[in-house]
Amino acid sequence: MPGKTELSKQVVNNQLPDISRRNWLFRVMQLGGALALPVPLVSLAAQQYKVSIQSFAFVPAQLKVAPGDQITWFNEDIVPHTATAKDHSWDTGIIEPGQQVTVQIPAGAGAEYYCLYHPMMLGSIS
Structure with a gap:
């Protein structure tokens, strides 16, 4: 110096x-x-949502999410379930009783989902 x-x-x-x-x-x-x-830094933070699977239903059945947000499904039932997009753009795989699975929602992902084992179980994201 x-x-x-x-x-x-x-x-x-x-x-x-x-x-x-x-x-x-x-x-x-x-x-x-x-x-x-x-990109504003606020948009970089993904939001977290929880969906309970109980009595052969998704609770809540409808969620409003943005691409990149994460949803965690908790299986509180006595049988295995899945949460699978109808367009197959995302899938939780098998969620055994007492387990949970988190999925990050991709851009352009399918809005309606169901359980592969129990097709009458329906949910939607928007």
């Missing part, structure tokens, strides 16, 4: 010391990086 005399000489000659140039470049890069984020 230059001594006090060298710093004074550089400032007098209208030159910034090297350390100031580095700080300036670092600050410009920080600002530029912040400006380059086109």
Whole structure:
């Protein structure tokens, strides 16, 4: 690092010391990086939802979610179940009694789902 005399000489000659140039470049890069984020940080946080499976029904049967949100299905029944999108864009697989499975909802995912074992069990997401 230059001594006090060298710093004074550089400032007098209208030159910034090297350390100031580095700080300036670092600050410009920080600002530029912040400006380059086109997505608000709030949208990066996925929401969590819970659906209980009980008495051969999804509770709640309807949820309003966004792509990237996560839904956890808890099987509180005495038999295995699934939660499967009707368009097969997502599936929990088999959820045994007492177990839970979490699925992240992809963009453009099917809105209606059912249990593969019990097709009368219906749910929907929007």
